Amino acid sequence: MNRSAPQCESPRLFRATVVNPLGPEDCRVHVDGGVRVRAGRIEAVGPIERVAQGLEAETLDGVIVPGFFDVHIHWVQHQVRGAFHADLLTWLTQHIWPAEMAYADPTRARSDAQTFFADLLRAGTVGGMAYSSVHPEALGAAFACARGRWRIGNAVMTEGAPAALIGAKPMALSVIADLAARYGAERFVVTPRFALNCSPDVLAGLGALARAGGYWIQTHLAESPAELAAVARRFPEALDYTDVYDRAGLLGPRTVLGHCIHLGAREWDCLAARGCGIAHCPSSNEALGSGRMDLAAVRARGIRYALASDVGAGPSVSLLHVMQCFLVQHRAAGERVSAIEALYRATLAGAELLGWSAESGNLAPGKRADFVLLPKLGGAFDAEGWLEHVMAGTPAELERRPLATWLGGSATG
Ligand SMILES: [Zn+2]
Incomplete structure (x- = not known):
C-alpha cells in the first residue's frame, strides 16, 4: 500500500x-x-x-x-491511564487532580497532547469529545495538536478541589466565555467538571453561556454512591443529582453526560425529556468499581448513547477494548447486546451524539x-x-x- x-x-x-x-x-x-x-x-x-x-x-x-469516536476522554490523564484504582472521589483527590496540576506547564501540555493524538490514531480513534485540565494554555495545546475531529473543553473547577487547580481566585465565567468565543461552538465544549466542583451560580452561568452560544456541554453524572451522597449534601434544594444540572439549564440535546449509573426513574425520564446523550464508559466503570449503567432503562426511554473510554479511569484509549467491556458487562447482567451494536456505539452513534453524523461516523x-x-x-x-x-x-x-x-x-x- x-x-x-x-x-x-x-x-x-x-x-x-x-x-x-x-x-x-x-x-x-x-x-x-x-x-x-x-x-x-x-x-x-x-x-x-x-x-x-x-x-x-x-x-x-x-x-x-x-x-472510532470516543465521546468522553480526559486527554490530560492519558499518561496515567489505568495506573490507579480506587473509588471515584479517592481516585480524583489522591491521584488525578495532582497529575492534572502538571498541565499548568505549556511545554508539558504540548508534548503530551502530541503523544495523545498520535496514540489515538494508532488505536483507530478519529474524533470525539475530550476534557482538558482547568488551564487555558493546556486547552490551547490540545487544539493546536488535535488530529481528527474533536470538541474539547477545559474542566471548570471553582470549588471542592486543591487551590493549585482552582487558584486563589477561582476562574471567572468571563474567562470561559472568552475561550468559548475564541474556539467557537464547533470545537469548544462547556465543561463543568461535575457538580461537586461548581457552585449553583457557576453551573447556571455555564448553562446560560452554552444556550446563548449554541455550545455543546459535557459533564459527569451519578458515577459513584459516595459522589451522590456528597452532591445531596452540597445541593439540598435539588430533587436529585440530575436536578442539580437541570436547574442550571445544563440539560438539552447538546449535552453529553458521562456514566449515568446511579439514577432513579425520575432522573431517567428527565434525561429522556431533555434529549440528552450519554457517554457510556464500561471499561472505566469496571476499573473504579462504579457499577453498571442500566441499559434497560436507557433502551426503554430511547435515550441516545455512545461508547467512551473515559481515560484515565478507563485503562485504554482503545475503543475495541471498550466494546469488549460493553459486551461482557451487559451480557453478565442478562442484556442482549451484539458485537455489531458495539461497533455502532463506537462509531456512528458517537458521531450522532456530537451532531456530526452527516459527515462522519x-x-x-x-x-x-x-x-x-x-x-x-x-x-x-x-x-x-x-x-x-x-x-x-x-x-x-x-x-x-x-x-x-x-x-x-x-x-x-
Ligand atoms: Zn470522565
Whole structure:
C-alpha cells in the first residue's frame, strides 16, 4: 500500500473487506469491497466491481471499518491511564487532580497532547469529545495538536478541589466565555467538571453561556454512591443529582453526560425529556468499581448513547477494548447486546451524539474518508464472529490492533 501518496483531486480506490455500521442492529458487509476516495471524502463504497470505475485498487489485507469516536476522554490523564484504582472521589483527590496540576506547564501540555493524538490514531480513534485540565494554555495545546475531529473543553473547577487547580481566585465565567468565543461552538465544549466542583451560580452561568452560544456541554453524572451522597449534601434544594444540572439549564440535546449509573426513574425520564446523550464508559466503570449503567432503562426511554473510554479511569484509549467491556458487562447482567451494536456505539452513534453524523461516523458518499484497517482473522467472513475475535485481547494488545488509520483518505502514523 502507498501510505505516503499526497492527497489530490484524482480518486483513490481501496480494496478490502468492508464492515459498515448503519444502526444498532444493522451493518452492511462487502466481503470483496471497495472504498473510493476523492479530495478527502468518500465518493463510493460497495462491492469492488461496482465502485472501481476502472481505477487500479490499492489492495489492503484486512477489514475496513469507520474510524472510532470516543465521546468522553480526559486527554490530560492519558499518561496515567489505568495506573490507579480506587473509588471515584479517592481516585480524583489522591491521584488525578495532582497529575492534572502538571498541565499548568505549556511545554508539558504540548508534548503530551502530541503523544495523545498520535496514540489515538494508532488505536483507530478519529474524533470525539475530550476534557482538558482547568488551564487555558493546556486547552490551547490540545487544539493546536488535535488530529481528527474533536470538541474539547477545559474542566471548570471553582470549588471542592486543591487551590493549585482552582487558584486563589477561582476562574471567572468571563474567562470561559472568552475561550468559548475564541474556539467557537464547533470545537469548544462547556465543561463543568461535575457538580461537586461548581457552585449553583457557576453551573447556571455555564448553562446560560452554552444556550446563548449554541455550545455543546459535557459533564459527569451519578458515577459513584459516595459522589451522590456528597452532591445531596452540597445541593439540598435539588430533587436529585440530575436536578442539580437541570436547574442550571445544563440539560438539552447538546449535552453529553458521562456514566449515568446511579439514577432513579425520575432522573431517567428527565434525561429522556431533555434529549440528552450519554457517554457510556464500561471499561472505566469496571476499573473504579462504579457499577453498571442500566441499559434497560436507557433502551426503554430511547435515550441516545455512545461508547467512551473515559481515560484515565478507563485503562485504554482503545475503543475495541471498550466494546469488549460493553459486551461482557451487559451480557453478565442478562442484556442482549451484539458485537455489531458495539461497533455502532463506537462509531456512528458517537458521531450522532456530537451532531456530526452527516459527515462522519460511517462509510457513505460525501462523508469524510476517516477509516481504520483491522486484521481479518479467521476463515469465512461473518461480521458478528469477526468482531468478537478482533476485540478480544488485553488493553495493550488492542491499542495496537489496527493496522492503519486514515484521516481524509491519507494514512496517518
Ligand atoms: Zn470522565
